[in-house]
Amino acid sequence: MEEAPHSDKSGDTVERILCAAAEVFAESGFPGARVDEIARRAGVNKAMLYYHVGDKKDLYEAVIRSIIVETAERLEEEIRQAGTPEDKMRIYMRRFAATLDENPLMPPIMMRELASGGTTLPRSALEGVARVISLIGGILDEGVAKGVFRPINPFLVHMMVAGAFIVYKVAAPVRERAEFIPEEVRRMPRELAGSVLGDVEEMVLRAIRK
Amino acid sequence: MEEAPHSDKSGDTVERILCAAAEVFAESGFPGARVDEIARRAGVNKAMLYYHVGDKKDLYEAVIRSIIVETAERLEEEIRQAGTPEDKMRIYMRRFAATLDENPLMPPIMMRELASGGTTLPRSALEGVARVISLIGGILDEGVAKGVFRPINPFLVHMMVAGAFIVYKVAAPVRERAEFIPEEVRRMPRELAGSVLGDVEEMVLRAIRK
DNA sequence: GGTTGGTCTAACTGTTTGGTTAGATATCTT
């Protein structure tokens, strides 16, 4: 499952393969992705995918794992450093938005993964999501204990924030392409960081504050 | 493109085909769906799909169109009857949630559609979405004019509501399957109507009220 | 300098899949 790279050359090839795979899976999903296309974009012979990583499924799992696990860990670490519950909520939203901005391939992959019931989601990925939710649960509990938040389901909060962010990101191309959508909506930024994040932060905090 | 049914029998067959198609597209997405599988579930010979509806793409478009256009029209009609802006917002959320509950095939199809940049989204579907957004824009404007809402981007509000609802619906199987997710989250209802809708309504109104 | 082992390529294979066709059967029309 895990290959031990025997030289720099090999490691580089593997990286190129995984990047190309992430790109193609993001664009077309697992069934839509063509192994030949991944090989073409990585600039390697198709047999190399099988030699270095494995079959189509192995490629997909490698991509998923790297994306989700990385996100969950970073989120946890940054939140640990914040002060008040409200600060922590802001950090959570800010960090989540930043991750999506920095890793634009993630939203479409996650959406498709959810759409197919997460049947191909590796265990480590599910654990990552669970950690994020219990993280928010902790923040909200602390807020309630300190009397600044009203009691609310952490999962719903995460659905609202993550749902809004992911759908916003992923809807960007559609929104920009459709001529009959109002001009001010079409010109909204692709990036979450900035006005979109600011507005969502404000709305969510108003929603949960006592 | 549009077949004129020449008998009840034909109409019935077409309906069975479209239902089966919606089911399979929802489960597997466009590239993952197998035409043979659709035919099998509809209980008709594969050639019948091509005879009555058209090729795979035509099948898909027919499914998408029926789902989205129907939703937009019903939403518009029900909102027209409500009173205050706050009532209208509640109706919009309630109606949207009800549509997703009644039509469980819609969320996965919509998500995948978005994930692939809506490239295969028929024009009529895009118009439906645009109508919903301008509908919300109208409600929010009215609320601002009456001094009950603070000015806020209608598209963002729709992203939050629709994003939360769709992601919530679609995440249900994953949430229920993962053992390490907290029990109280796993036991949350599959239906939006009820406590989930109530909580989201409350949160969204708090977020936009002056 | 030859042998070993990791890296890579071109060409191939077996299967799956979307789509077609030639013709059978039912239904309607006059």
Place this chain on the structure above:
DNA sequence: AAGATATCTAACCAAACAGTTAGACCAACC
């Protein structure tokens, strides 16, 4: 009842696709 039209079936085809193979190349090491 005869002909025409709509509905349906079984079998078929060509293209697309995931995955394989046999062997070339190249660096390191003895």
